[in-house]
Amino acid sequence: MAIGLAVLVSARALADEPVSPIEPVETATAQAPPPVEAPPPKPIPEIDERTAYMVGKHTLKLGILAFEYGIMQQLSIGTDPPSWALRAVTSVLVPNVHLKLQILDRDPVAVAVLAAGYYASVSKSNFSGNVFNVPLSVFVSVKVHPRITLHAEGAYVYSQVFGTGDITQATLDGATVLRTGQVGLMVQYRLTRIFSLTATGRYQFYAADLPLSGSSTLDPYTTATLNGQFVPGVQHPWEAIGGVAILWHYVHLILGAGYGYYFLPGIDIANTKKTVVPDASIAVVL
16 A cells, blocks of 8 residues: 555656656758869860961970970970971071060960071082071961961061072072062861861062172183172962861871972972972971
């Protein structure tokens, strides 16, 4: 009986105690990580030969038409291997160097200037002397359409010949050294990111007559003096070329062919006969 009363008292005591509310359980909410930004798209490779575009800062380009190094984004220095290679087929060695400076790069227009210097010592049976050639060029590249770019060029080629003998024999691989003015235009149609069709034309609108002077003793009593000018047989040489450009990240390949008077690459001296004009360039970009 006593045990039953104790149990009853305990039950009543528990019933009289206030019931505390159930405290909420804290839960941790996992936040989703911020979205990963997509990497910026790779820049589309551009043709830098005879255009206003540059090879790039601290970039070395080794090609059959030019060795080029980007000192900074807007300035590069280089040399033209074809002029050095003349030594392999002729007796003429042509050391050369050029500087290219981009003075404007504001999409869709880019402008650059190039100055080059070439020297050759020419020795032939009836001429011995030196040839200096300084081409000065201005390039303007304009993107007229997302797939179409026009590359225009204006060039003045200053030449000077020093020597004795028949000065008309001061030629480089058959091309006559003259002071000339030239214009060029390349139309580039981009089919894919790396593949383009190209059409190129070049025209020499001005050629200065080369002054000639000399004297010789015909006999003890007679001296002949010559003063005149050498007038080139072809005043306005031209060329037209169609081709393709494949611009991978590390390799640039340009192939084409056309017709006209072949202009020696870089030195911009035109041959004196019409012929099939090749256009080929391959370069490794590092």
